[in-house]
Amino acid sequence: MKPARDVYIVGVGMVKYGRYPEKTVIDLATEAVVTALKDANMTMKDIQSVASGNISSPVGQAIMRSVGQTGVPVVNVANACATGSTACREAYFAVASGAFDVAMGIGSEQMGKAGLLGAGRLMAATDPAYIPEGVLGSQMMPPVFSQWGVDHMRKYGTTFEDFARVAYKNHKNSVHNPYAQYQQEMSLEEIMGARMVSWPNTLYMCCPTGDGAGAIIYASGDKARQYGSKAIKAAASILTSDPWTETGNAILDINECTRLAAREAWETAGIGPEEMDVVELHDCFATAEMVHYENLGLAPDGEGPRYLREGRFDIGGKVAVNASGGLLSRGHPLGATGACGIAEILWQLRGQSGGRQQPGAKAGLAHVIGLTSACTINVMVA
Amino acid sequence: MTQATDVEPKEKQQKPIVPYLRLPQTPSDRPYLWGSRCRSCGAAYLGPRLACAKCFAVDDLEEIRFSDQGILRTFSIVHQSLPGVEVPFVAAIIDLPEGAAVRANLGGIEPDPDKLVPLLGTKVEMYAEKARVDKEGNDVIVYKYRPIKG
Numbered sequence: 121m122k123p124a125r126d127v128y129i130v131g132v133g134m135v136k137y138g139r140y141p142e143k144t145v146i147d148l149a150t151e152a153v154v155t156a157l158k159d160a161n162m163t164m165k166d167i168q169s170v171a172s173g174n175i176s177s178p179v180g181q182a183i184m185r186s187v188g189q190t191g192v193p194v195v196n197v198a199n200a201c202a203t204g205s206t207a208c209r210e211a212y213f214a215v216a217s218g219a220f221d222v223a224m225g226i227g228s229e230q231m232g233k234a235g236l237l238g239a240g241r242l243m244a245a246t247d248p249a250y251i252p253e254g255v256l257g258s259q260m261m262p263p264v265f266s267q268w269g270v271d272h273m274r275k276y277g278t279t280f281e282d283f284a285r286v287a288y289k290n291h292k293n294s295v296h297n298p299y300a301q302y303q304q305e306m307s308l309e310e311i312m313g314a315r316m317v318s319w320p321n322t323l324y325m326c327c328p329t330g331d332g333a334g335a336i337i338y339a340s341g342d343k344a345r346q347y348g349s350k351a352i353k354a355a356a357s358i359l360t361s362d363p364w365t366e367t368g369n370a371i372l373d374i375n376e377c378t379r380l381a382a383r384e385a386w387e388t389a390g391i392g393p394e395e396m397d398v399v400e401l402h403d404c405f406a407t408a409e410m411v412h413y414e415n416l417g418l419a420p421d422g423e424g425p426r427y428l429r430e431g432r433f434d435i436g437g438k439v440a441v442n443a444s445g446g447l448l449s450r451g452h453p454l455g456a457t458g459a460c461g462i463a464e465i466l467w468q469l470r471g472q473s474g475g476r477q478q479p480g481a482k483a484g485l486a487h488v489i490g491l492t493s494a495c496t497i498n499v500m501v502a
Numbered sequence: 503m504t505q506a507t508d509v510e511p512k513e514k515q516q517k518p519i520v521p522y523l524r525l526p527q528t529p530s531d532r533p534y535l536w537g538s539r540c541r542s543c544g545a546a547y548l549g550p551r552l553a554c555a556k557c558f559a560v561d562d563l564e565e566i567r568f569s570d571q572g573i574l575r576t577f578s579i580v581h582q583s584l585p586g587v588e589v590p591f592v593a594a595i596i597d598l599p600e601g602a603a604v605r606a607n608l609g610g611i612e613p614d615p616d617k618l619v620p621l622l623g624t625k626v627e628m629y630a631e632k633a634r635v636d637k638e639g640n641d642v643i644v645y646k647y648r649p650i651k652g
Contacts, residue, residue: 249636250519254587255644257605258580263593266578271595274576274622280615318593319579319615364556367575369548370595370603 123216128344128351131160131337132463137301137451140331145230148333150186156335161347164188168220173197173207173227174455200490205458211338212357221340227459228333262318269407280320282425284311286406287325294445296475301330301451325406327447334459352469355389355499362493377495378415389499393417396439398468398484400461403446440478461486462498469502515640522549533630538563546602570628572596579613610648625650
């Protein structure tokens with residue numbers, strides 16, 4: 121979908137990911153919203169439309185009761201792990217369409233120690249003898265994303281160690297991200313020797329659950345100039361669903377929906393993958409990051425493992441991938457994730473990323489996969 | 503006399519875990535997967551369908567019986583699962599020659615990466631076995647795949 125006019129990101133806010141049993145999800149979202157408003161030099165009076173992403177509950181209006189009851193339209197969004205980025209896309213289009221001049225997308229989630237995801241849905245059966253999990257393969261998230269890694273292995277000979285290198289890079293990057301849930305560098309041996317969750321992903325190759333929130337403020341060109349903010353152009357905000365594939369019966373797609381979103385993103389933004397300096401992509405598991413290098417065009421098909429070994433995705437490399445530490449270290453509070461990936465790229469393009477700064481970053485994207493399947497790609501240009 | 507005493511005790515049956523697994527009662531036949539094929543574009547699906555998600559045709563699907571053999575596309579060795587699920591198990595995706603894929607456990611082989619990785623892209627065959635017993639005492643039958651020797 122083509123935007124009717126240019127859109128800029130004028131303010132972002134994010135809380136440090138972690139586990140906050142003493143706080144509510146409204147507390148977390150409030151902190152993110154207030155930070156974003158200050159960043160944009162705005163108050164809630166300036167926000168004309170709000171989209172709130174949260175998988176657990178529709179908290180948008182409750183957030184407004186905490187930050188400012190202006191009476192503007194609030195829509196609650198849920199789109200699996202792509203919930204926060206889908207909410208941001210709603211805010212983007214509120215401005216891009218010309219309907220509103222300033223809009224806010226919020227992502228929030230409080231999961232605590234949720235453990236393996238999908239259990240509730242999979243256990244829902246009148247007679248437990250008919251639950252397919254474990255006797256008819258698996259629909260849990262770790263095996264599904266592991267299977268996509270092993271599919272890459274079948275096609276290109278990718279190894280367990282190749283996948284572990286993804287986690288090595290991201291944990292190393294996380295040390296410089298004060299917003300990350302875990303800031304701990306680990307050796308390849310520690311990563312490969314950790315408890316196996318679902319081969320080939322060990323514990324340190326799986327993202328943690330937790331709590332978090334982020335908020336993104338979008339504005340028209342006129343409004344962006346008026347507030348004198350450090351505006352960054354939101355060059356494309358794409359959402360796709362999975363196209364038909366022969367495997368769609370058996371395993372939820374993460375590849376084709378990403379490739380489709382990437383094609384639409386380049387067409388809309390008028391730039392290509394070779395111009396990306398920083399990328400936050402959906403590394404819910406180490407195996408997922410490997411396939412997305414190629415899905416996003418950052419490496420030719422089959423070359424992801426080599427590009428990774430050569431350091432091309434390191435901070436200071438050709439394109440820094442998950443300089444934030446990614447979901448593997450930053451954490452993955454489902455509804456919050458999408459908004460926070462956008463914030464990370466924005467900070468990079470403003471040169472505000474401190475020790476995790478990609479030198480001279482001018483363009484970047486944030487990619488999210490939600491397993492239902494949904495893919496979002498947000499392209500930003502300084 | 504109460505109604506309950508009129509009811510004949512139910513005979514224990516074999517029941518498929520999913521509707522697209524059929525368990526023929528004839529001794530000459532064996533359990534198989536069935537589904538739908540789009541007459542317009544040839545896309546195949548497990549179970550019944552009203553519409554084709556590939557070419558968008560409606561009311562133009564015919565029933566098909568899937569082959570017993572397929573190709574091991576990918577797998578994961580699951581070490582952590584829900585309470586009550588026996589681990590480790592091999593969660594596989596099998597490509598069927600009719601142009602669909604199925605999710606199933608891989609049996610007949612140890613859950614060892616060194617043994618499983620060489621099987622990627624090779625032929626596997628379907629078999630059925632009892633997985634559990636349901637609340638009414640019926641055997642719940644699942645389908646699995648195993649490597650074809652030789």
